[in-house]
Amino acid sequence: MACLPIPYRDELVFSVIARYGVYSLSLSSKLLLEDVFRSKTVVASVALPNHLQQIAAHYQHNPQLTAERLLRKHTLYPLYSPFVHPDIAKRAKSNMLFGCESSAELQLGKAASIVKSPLFLKYCPQCLAVQLDVHNEWYWHRLWQTPGVMSCPLHGALLNSKVYVHSNQKHVFSPLNPVNVQTAIAQRISKNHQRLSKHVQTLLDAPEVHIHPKQWSSFYRTVAHTLGLHRGKHIDHQGLSCLLNTYWGKSFLTQLGLNIDNNVESNWLRTLFRKHRKSFSYLQHILVWQACFEEHLDPIALLNDVAKDVYAEDLSRQTALPTQSIDQDKREQWQQAVVEFGVKGARNNGFSGLYIWLYRYDRDWLLSFNQSYTQQRTKQLDKVDWHERDLIYVKQFIKLRNAIELNLQAPRLTKNWYFLQSNISLSQIKHLKKLPLCKLFLNKFCETIEEYQCRRIAVACIFCDQHHQNYRHWHIQRLARLSKDRIRPLTAELLGCVVSNVSSG
Ligand SMILES: [Zn+2]
Incomplete structure (x- = not known):
């Protein structure tokens, strides 16, 4: 019976055996395998190890360290089981517990997944300091080894160790020790990544569901x-x-x-x-x-x-979903978001999660609020004096046009450009039907992409003239910042004309 160390919280089985190798002064990986598994062919899997029953036997029926508990608390199995067919999850679990030839990595789809596995085992440098303080040694935490997790939920970015996840020496259990870490500067991690690592930890701790x-x-x-x-x-x-x-x-x-x-x-x-x-x-x-x-x-x-x-359930049925609940804060957050962005706009501006929550738990209130807001908004819009607004806007546009007309370097004169330069909200563009003068003006004076490209060609030609340079196709194209892929046929034709006229003249 090997005297395996008690696993720390979230420590990988892989790490427990590696620590045992250090304690027992194992001379080789084969001897370590023989000692723990009575076999020399067991693969040192980081994520989904087999033979858990055999490992649990070393703990001599400790109810806290049964094979089932090792599987749930010290492997990455909980990240896979809810997402595969329940029959496959059961088979893979049985293989991991009792150890058989077929690999759980294949059964749970890890091996065939398009998700790239990390190349090296990872670690959080700040957590290592805490581990050393509390336990006097380091160990591999399972969250650090999950694909996609870039940071520790408590600290910052994870760093790569020198230990390969899939090493050529597939029977070696490498401990986390100073030889295996490297000095590197941790990068800053965004809130979304920090949140992702918290959610993954929650999934690791979640009770099993099929x-x-x-x-x-x-x-x-x-x-x-x-x-x-x-x-x-x-x-x-x-x-x-x-x-x-x-x-x-x-x-x-x-x-x-x-x-x-x-x-x-x-x-x-x-x-x-x-x-x-x-x-x-x-x-x-x-x-x-x-x-x-x-x-x-x-x-x-x-x-x-x-x-x-x-x-x-059928989506077309409007039956209430179970577990209705009211959260006044969430209702108020939604109301504010709608006032700012409108009902549809709120969903596209960072409030889709809130929308789904309300749709799921407070649907009657949500739908009735949205409907009354839309009706109220329509009434408000109807009160506007659109003719007066049309005159004010169009005067601003004309003034702007007069000021910029001779400026050949101006950016492309688009609808948005006219509205933004006149400090008019872009939301007004959708009311152009009610603003006929503005519509007429914009149809006449907004530049198409072709017109804008031609203007840039003209500016380039003027530049060549002023600097006594010959008109060369590539040179004008470069001055006008036009790539081969983006140039429109009309512009290409103009450019061809300009170059050939000058060279023949
Ligand atoms: Zn940490």
Whole structure:
């Protein structure tokens, strides 16, 4: 019987065995395996180790350290089980407990996932200081090793150690010690990443639930509908990808292997919002939840709701969802957001999570508030003297036009430009039907892209003349800041004319 150390909170099984190797002065990894597993072929898996029953046996029936508890508290299994078919989760769990040949990584989809696994084991330098203070030694925390988590929820950015997650020496359990860490400066971490790591920790600690792929399909269909990202029965996939890209940034998604290519019909985000025919990584789920629900995300409540089939009802039915509740603060937050951005605008300006929460728990109030606000707003708009407003605006536009007419260096004169320069809210653009003079003016004087490009060509030619330079195609194009890809046919024609006329003349 090996005298394995008691695992610390959230310590990986991998780390416990590595520490045992240090304590027992094991001369080689094979001897360590023999000592703990009575086998020399056990693979040192960081995330999803097998043979937990055998490890628990060393603790001699300690009820706090059963194989089941090791699985839930000291591996990454809790991040995988809610997101695969319940039958697969059960099989993988049994393999991890009793140790058999097939790998849990394959069964739970980790090995085949498009999510890029971290190359090195990670650590939080500030947590190491605390560990040393409290325990007099260091250990590998399981949260640090989860793909997508960039920071410690208490401190800052995680750093890469020198230990490979998938090392060539697959039977070696490497301890966290000064030899394995490196000195590096931790980068600043955004609030969203900090929040992500807290949510992942919550998922790791969550009680086990089993969720069928059908339940996930219903959940995502409801999310798209409540966010208004659908047209009839069709989901607005472009809108969803825009939401994700804006919230997380394209480079972060690409870094994880989760970039969203709208030209690919089967990109991962589209398939997540369609009928679930395969499972997705916990990271794909949680990135979408956080972008949709923002600070209102409660991963445990969400998992419980999905498992209870709360979302499986027909969306066209307006029956009340269970568990109604009233939160006065949330109602007031929504009211303020609507006053500022309007009902639709609020959802696109950081309040979609609040909207979903209210839709889920306080739907009657939400719908009636939105309706009365819209009616009141329409009445207010009807009271406006549009003719007078039309005259005021158009005079401002004319004044602006007169002032800028001879300035060839001016930016492109667009609708937005005229409104912004006149200090008129852009929201007025949608009322152009009621502002006929403004409409006429803008139709006549706003510049198209072609017109703007031609103006830039003219400015470039003037520059060449003033500096006694020859008209060369590439030179004018460069002066006019026009790339081959962006140049419009009409502009290209003008450029061709200018160059050929000058060279033939
Ligand atoms: Zn930390």
